[in-house]
Amino acid sequence: MILYLLFVLPGLLLSTLAAIYTKSMFSRYSEVEAVSGVTGAQAAQRLLHEAGIYDVAIEETEGFLSDHYDPSSKTLRLSPAVYEQRSLSAIGVACHEAGHAIQHARAYAWLGLRSAMVPLVSISSYMSYILFLPGLFMSRFMIMAGVVVFSIAVLFSLITLPVEWDASARAKKLMVSAGIVSKHEGSDAGSVLNAAFLTYVAAAAGAMFTLLFFLLRSGLLGGGRDE
Numbered sequence: 609m610i611l612y613l614l615f616v617l618p619g620l621l622l623s624t625l626a627a628i629y630t631k632s633m634f635s636r637y638s639e640v641e642a643v644s645g646v647t648g649a650q651a652a653q654r655l656l657h658e659a660g661i662y663d664v665a666i667e668e669t670e671g672f673l674s675d676h677y678d679p680s681s682k683t684l685r686l687s688p689a690v691y692e693q694r695s696l697s698a699i700g701v702a703c704h705e706a707g708h709a710i711q712h713a714r715a716y717a718w719l720g721l722r723s724a725m726v727p728l729v730s731i732s733s734y735m736s737y738i739l740f741l742p743g744l745f746m747s748r749f750m751i752m753a754g755v756v757v758f759s760i761a762v763l764f765s766l767i768t769l770p771v772e773w774d775a776s777a778r779a780k781k782l783m784v785s786a787g788i789v790s791k792h793e794g795s796d797a798g799s800v801l802n803a804a805f806l807t808y809v810a811a812a813a814g815a816m817f818t819l820l821f822f823l824l825r826s827g828l829l830g831g832g833r834d835e
Contacts, residue, residue: 615821619814626803626810633803634673637796638689638697642789648690648702651788655706655779656684658786664709668692675701677708679723684709696789700797703783704804707775710782718771725764732760736822751826755819762819765812772808776801 646654649666656664669675669685677684684705690698711719736758779801784794 615817615824616814619810619817622810622813623807626806630800630803630807633800634697634701636697637700637800638693638695640696640793640796641694642696642699642793644788645694646699646788647692647694648686648698649692651699651783652684652686652702652706654786654788655703655782656709658782659706659710659713659778661709661713664706666691673701675705677705677712679708679712679719682709682712696793696797697800699783699789700779700800701804703779703788703797704776704801707778707782708771710778711771711775716771716774718767718774722764722767722771725760725767728760729764732757732764736761751822755822755826758819758822762812762815765808765815768808769812772805776805 642651649668652666656662663682664677665681665683667683667685668691669687671687672689674687675685675690684702686702686705690701708719736754738754776798780794780798783789783797784791789797
């Protein structure tokens with residue numbers, strides 16, 4: 609248990625700090641309204657049109673920062689704090705999600721790979737513990753199967769990094785060129801996106817720490833397994 613905590617706690621700490629920092633940056637720039645006066649939904653629409661995309665729907669959804677792009681229905685779903693607000697935070701987040709829609713339209717390879725992995729990832733973390741924990745007492749094969757299954761979740765978290773970074777890069781560039789924000793405002797809105805990206809970095813680091821624990825505990829790394 610102590611060894612497990614030593615590997616898991618750093619990831620939890622990083623994720624907590626990243627989440628706090630992201631909420632802090634979002635709150636800070638949610639108080640700053642863009643000179644253009646556009647809402648998050650309007651900003652996303654303008655960004656998509658700037659990229660030549662006209663077949664993506666934009667809807668309001670429930671939840672705080674529950675914003676996401678659904679490639680299966682070509683729908684951009686924005687939370688109330690983003691959809692109807694005119695702040696730099698709202699515009700930044702909305703344009704980031706529009707960046708994912710642009711990735712989809714441009715057949716961005718990393719996004720396609722991540723989307724294809726979603727069904728597997730939804731059960732991989734759960735199944736890995738079901739296999740790994742009993743395997744410590746019953747079967748080395750079950751341990752190895754648990755490690756392999758959890759590796760899918762780790763791979764997914766790593767693939768997410770270039771996807772999120774690229775979406776933000778597209779948003780930062782186009783929100784200025786489309787006249788949604790000024791260059792200075794774009795820098796501030798980009799600060800919110802940079803903070804959000806850290807949450808994905810923290811999640812990837814936490815997943816890798818957990819995988820490392822699995823490898824060490826199973827004896828697949830470090831030479832020998834505790835009997």
